[in-house]
Amino acid sequence: MKLLALSVALAASLCTCDASLASVTYTEDHKFHVQDGVAENWVAKANLTRKYYETGWDFLEVETNGDYPDNDQAYAAGLVEAYLTKDLVVMHWNNTVSGYCQWQGQEMCDKLNDYVATNEQWVNSMVEQNAASDPYWHQVGLVYQQLNGLIDGVDLTPSIPGDPGVKWLNIAGDLEDLEVALTTPANRPKHLKASWGSRTLGSGHCSALIKVLPGGEDLYTAQVTWSSFQSMMRIQKRYVFNYGQTDGPDKVAIPGRVSTFSSYPGILSSQDDFSILSSGLVTQETTIGNSNNDLWKFVQPEGQVLEWIRAVVANNLATSGEEWTDVFGRHNSGTYNNQWMVVDYKRFKSGDTALRPGLLWILEQIPGTVMAEDVTGVLQSQQYWPSYNSPYFPEIFNLSGNPELVDEYGDWFSYDMTPRARIFxxxxxxxxxxxxxxxxxxxxxxxxxxxxxxDCEPPYSGENAISARCDLNPANGTYPFSALGHRDHGGTDMKLTTTKLVPVMEFISIAGPTYDQQPPFQWSKADFVDTTPHWGHPDLFQFDPIQWNFQWQ
Known part of the structure; x- marks a missing residue:
């Protein structure tokens, strides 16, 4: 199946129906106003096309007006997104974070609230001191302004006192590590324990592959998100943000002013993470985690910026893989620890058999340590780069506790011999x-x-595949560690872009768990249907591949 034939088939199935428009104005009384349609003097406008029950995705585009100050643009962007997607945000919140403090415990919830508040206070002080002249802190401040607009627009009132609000949707990746880092050391489980907090030992987040086609015909970048099935309310987004690198009359536009990415209701980053940027970069990651308890001391509320914010800022500011890793590596929070891949499509042309330096950079982060390197040479020699939740750099692999896991459980926790490495x-x-x-x-x-x-009974696991289906493992099976067992977890999508799609900032996607060799996932047939919230989901996830064309190019 060639790309051209696929694109024609996909485009024929798309339409602009079920769309809704809204915009935000800033009036003389110094107030923001949201309204249906596009007002003449809009600060931000948005277009939501609802196709979730047909494709597995809704589609949102938000654009800001560069004639207004950046802070006003950012706040209005959050406000207009909230206006169009509030019902989706409420359902996704109910499915994923509602009741968190009830099942996690109020003591931990209080610690997390204190940490986030202290961190925000420090970040705000840095923004106030530096944003006028420093592009990094200016962009950090804009992320918070957009988040404030989103929160004010949704105004979600938790149903349980002390429950987290919309903000916690955005820090979900950081949250898993904060739960462990903020546990009193004396009470912290050993890293070989089956699970703690929201984490399952060995649990994967995403598979990714970068592939050079024979003869250098094309370069593909693809990712499969792994997550709980309750997270499968999805939105593809395009943000067109006319920010300056710093604010002022002579501001210079940010390189990543346009971004297309897979995401979720109420979440301002991709969180998968899979993004195509107007700078010519494509960024993605798979989670590597940290199993070394001695490193959690490096996670501190002051002097650090949460991971999801650093990813957005790097996407906004970088023009190359080296720049991206430099920006992202600043103020490492040690939370949501991933292997990031940054593909610079400006450095690749069809027919390139000798890859240009700087085409592929990777970065790996754990508490206290960030390592980055141009690995184009590895891509050249292998003709592919795989990523599957295991650190590439030996120093990161060793520091994060993986040798102990290999000693305890064998090759599954290794870099070269884990099942996905061998399948790729x-x-x-x-x-x-x-x-x-x-x-x-x-x-x-x-x-x-x-x-x-x-070493299981039965002797295989739906986790050991490029797109996991742990729901298909028998509940009465026996497994050496919990990630291999039966649970509400698996690959929840597929995204793929190419040299032809990156310039138009598009990607091919399939929503939902894989059904290529397995039965499609259906909530009514799942044994966890009554215990797993899935407000607003379709019953059956059996969607075709799509390539969405956003309306405002």
Missing amino acids: RRDQDGVTDVGSMMKLMRYNDYKNDPLSAC
Whole structure:
């Protein structure tokens, strides 16, 4: 299946129906006003196309007006997004964070609130001191302004006293690590414990692959999100933010002023994370985590910026992989620890057999340490770069406690011999077009593939695949650690972009768990349907691939 044929087939199925428009104005009484349609003097405008029950995605575009101060643009962007998506935000909040303080415990919830408040106080002081001249702090401040607009627009009142609001939707990635870091050391579980807080030992977040086609015909970048199935209310977003690198009459536009990304209601970053940027960069990650308790002391509320904010700021400011890793690495929070991949499509042309330096940078973060490197040479020699929740850099691998996990549980926790590493190594050479790339990224034949075998009963796991389906593991099975067992978890999408799609900032996507070799996921057939909130979801997730064309280019 060649890209051209796929694009034609997809485009024919798209329309502009079910769309809604809104805009925000700033009036002489110094107030923001939200209204339907696009006002003449708009500060921000948005277009929401509801296609969730047809495609598995809704589609949102938000644009700001560069004639207004950046802070006003950012706040209005959050406000107009909230206006159009409030019902979706409420449902996603109910599905994912509502009741958090009840099941996590009020003591931990109070610690998290105190941490976030102290951190925000420090960040705000840095923004006040430096934003006028420092692009980094100016962009950090704009993220918070947009978040404030979103919060004010949704005005979500928690149903349980002390429950987190919309803000906690955005820090969900950081939250898993903060739960561990803020536990009293004497009470903190050892890193080999089956699970603690919201984390499951060995639990993966995402599979990713960067693939050079034979003869340098094309360069594909793809990611599969792994998450709980209750998170599957999805929005693809395009932000067109006419910010300056700093504010003022002679401001210079940010390189990443346009971004297209997969996301969720009420969340301002991708959080998957998968983004295509007007700078020519594509950024994605898979989570590597941290299993070394000695490192949590480096997680502090002052002197650090939460991971999701640093990702947005790096996307806004960077023009190269090296710049991106430099910006992102500042003020490392040690939370939501990932391997980031930054692909600079400006450095690739079809037919390139000798890859240009700087094409692919990676960054790995753990508490107290950030490492980054141009790994284009590795991509050149292998013709692919895989990522599957295991650190590449030996120093990061060793510091984060992985050798102890290998000693305890074997190759599953290694870099080279974990199942997904072996599947990618075996099958990546068969990628010759978009269709075969999608097939690999959706691959899960866990009952028949010897690489999916484990010391389990039955002797295989739906986790051991490029797109996991842990819901298919039998609930009465036995597994050496909890990630391999039966649970509400798996691959929840597939995203793929190419050299032809990056210039128009588009990607091909499939919503929902893989059904290529397995039955499609259906809530009414899941044994956890009554205990897992899924407000607003369709019953059956069996969607076709799509390539969405946003209206405001």
